[in-house]
Amino acid sequence: MKLLVTGGAGFIGSNFIRYWLEEHDEDEIINFDKLTYAGNLENLKEVQENPNYSLVKGDICDRKAVDAVMKNVDTVVHFAAESHVDRSIQDAAPFIKTNIEGTYILLESALKNNVQRFHHISTDEVFGALDLDTEAKFTDKTPYDPHSPYSASKAASDHLVRAYHDTYELPITISNCSNNFGPFQFPEKLISLAITNFLEGKKVPIYGDGKYVRDWLYVEDHCRAIDLILHRGKVGETYLVGGLTEDISNLEVIKKIVSIMKKEENMIEYVKDRPGHDRRYAINSGKIRETLGWEPQYDFDHALELTVNWYKENPEWWKNVKSGEYKEYYKKQYA
Ligand code: NAD
Ligand code: TYD
Numbered sequence: 001m002k003l004l005v006t007g008g009a010g011f012i013g014s015n016f017i018r019y020w021l022e023e024h025d026e027d028e029i030i031n032f033d034k035l036t037y038a039g040n041l042e043n044l045k046e047v048q049e050n051p052n053y054s055l056v057k058g059d060i061c062d063r064k065a066v067d068a069v070m071k072n073v074d075t076v077v078h079f080a081a082e083s084h085v086d087r088s089i090q091d092a093a094p095f096i097k098t099n100i101e102g103t104y105i106l107l108e109s110a111l112k113n114n115v116q117r118f119h120h121i122s123t124d125e126v127f128g129a130l131d132l133d134t135e136a137k138f139t140d141k142t143p144y145d146p147h148s149p150y151s152a153s154k155a156a157s158d159h160l161v162r163a164y165h166d167t168y169e170l171p172i173t174i175s176n177c178s179n180n181f182g183p184f185q186f187p188e189k190l191i192s193l194a195i196t197n198f199l200e201g202k203k204v205p206i207y208g209d210g211k212y213v214r215d216w217l218y219v220e221d222h223c224r225a226i227d228l229i230l231h232r233g234k235v236g237e238t239y240l241v242g243g244l245t246e247d248i249s250n251l252e253v254i255k256k257i258v259s260i261m262k263k264e265e266n267m268i269e270y271v272k273d274r275p276g277h278d279r280r281y282a283i284n285s286g287k288i289r290e291t292l293g294w295e296p297q298y299d300f301d302h303a304l305e306l307t308v309n310w311y312k313e314n315p316e317w318w319k320n321v322k323s324g325e326y327k328e329y330y331k332k333q334y335a
Contacts, residue, residue: 001027001230004073006060006106007080009033011185012121012219014043016077019223021047028052032069034059034098037325038083042317043184060102063109070109074116075230078106081157084188085125085150086333089275092149099153100160107164115170119230120161122176124215124242125151129278132213137284140176140238147276171235175226178242178283182219182303183310187318188329190214191304194254195311196318198261205334208273210251213280215242218303221296228292242283244296244303256301260308271334 001024007013008031017029033039035057047053058065060080070076080102082088082095103120110118127138128145144159146152164170185192194204225241233239254268288294298306311318322330 001075002073003027003029003075003077004032004069005029006032006076006078007039009035009039009041009043009055010079010083011038011043012180012222013079014040014184015182015219016079016223016226017044017053018046019220020227021050021053023227025052029054030069030073031055032058032060032066033080036082038186040184040186040321042320060106061097063105066105066109067112070106070113070115073113076106076110076115076118077121077226077230078103078119079121081121081154082150084186085148086188086274087329088148088150088153090332092153095149095153099150100156103157104160107160107170111164111168111170117230117235118161118164118170118172119226120158120172120174121226122158122174123151123154124176124178124240124281124283125278126155126158126176127281130280130282132211132280137282138176138240139284140240140287147278165236173229173233173235174238175229176238176240177222177225178215178217178244178281180217180219180222182307183314184317185219187322187326190250191253191257191307192311192318194257195261195308196322198257198263198267199311199315199318203267203269204254205269205271206250206254207271208277210254210270211249212277213247213249213282214253215281215283216245216248216253216300217242218244218296218298218300221298224297225288225292225294228288228294232292234291239288239292240283240285241288241294243285244298245300247280247282248300256304257308260305
């Protein structure tokens with residue numbers, strides 16, 4: 001395969017590129033990335049000399065640049081996005097631009113260049129919020145009901161991807177996954193922020209009552225799911241990926257990290273809630289399990305320990321990331 005990976009310098013994209021070159025050493029990857037605050041070439045040091053890997057710095061909203069890299073690839077894996085809910089609340093503009101317009105430009109180019117598969121990475125947040133203390137879970141039939149500018153922009157991109165399949169027969173697949181965690185995650189998301197704050201001796205901010213529920217997915221298990229979808233998934237289908245945890249609250253997640261890192265619970269600080277905060281996400285991953293044989297290979301506690309150890313062993317990575325622009329963002333978000 002010759003893959004065009006968009007957003008490959010980000011958290012999941014870089015884990016995916018390292019995974020793919022390891023598992024499929026005959027395949028070639030072009031990583032097309034704008035290198036925003038979230039894109040970091042340090043994430044790809046391990047593969048930068050690999051002859052099957054190349055980087056093109058560019059913006060998915062730049063039609064010419066996209067057309068140039070789309071030539072001679074057979075598969076697109078589209079990760080590039082503005083990905084953080086809190087930043088979308090501060091300023092929705094880059095979310096609308098990259099997530100909606102950028103996806104449209106990629107779809108046009110993929111169609112023009114007869115790409116054989118366009119795989120779109122999306123999120124369970126497009127389905128909105130579930131109530132606490134119910135058995136309800138998202139499936140690929142759940143109606144869309146996004147609440148943040150981030151999730152609304154991802155929902156719009158999903159609709160566009162499906163429209164290009166239904167209207168122009170572009171061979172697409174979509175995966176909507178739950179909250180990822182693992183090595184190389186930018187420390188603005190809950191788990192990576194908590195671990196690095198504890199390592200710095202700082203408190204961890206918990207929004208509202210802390211009783212919000214996310215469905216957690218270890219990033220390597222996510223990469224394996226995308227592999228299965230690219231090789232065996234059915235064109236036009238949507239797969240939901242997640243289901244590692246059963247209704248664990250943010251507070252319980254942070255308490256687990258407190259215990260792994262031998263910290264004190266008084267290092268948890270309740271702060272102002274996020275506006276429009278979705279109460280609960282839960283994924284029914286039955287479809288990908290039954291049709292493609294996917295299942296998570298890590299249990300949550302073990303994956304959390306691996307993640308804590310990775311941040312402990314790579315202080316230069318996160319200290320570098322937490323300098324500069326991050327400081328401004330943190331001040332504004334947690335003032
Ligand atoms: P990330 O923020 O870590 O990385 C995003 C990458 O996209 C960065 O390398 C950035 O430079 C690049 N990028 C941003 N705008 C671009 C543009 N205009 N042109 C080219 N490149 C651009 O994101 P992530 O956490 O790795 O998420 C990857 C994808 O997975 C996103 O589409 C996100 O919506 C989706 N997703 C993430 C999670 C999660 O828990 N992280 C959960 C569900 C879905
Ligand atoms: P986050 O990692 O931002 O992912 P998402 O909003 O996409 O689910 O947040 C995960 C959960 O943790 C969410 O309920 C918000 C909460 N949260 C906090 O309580 N404190 C924080 O500092 C952050 C970043 C998130």
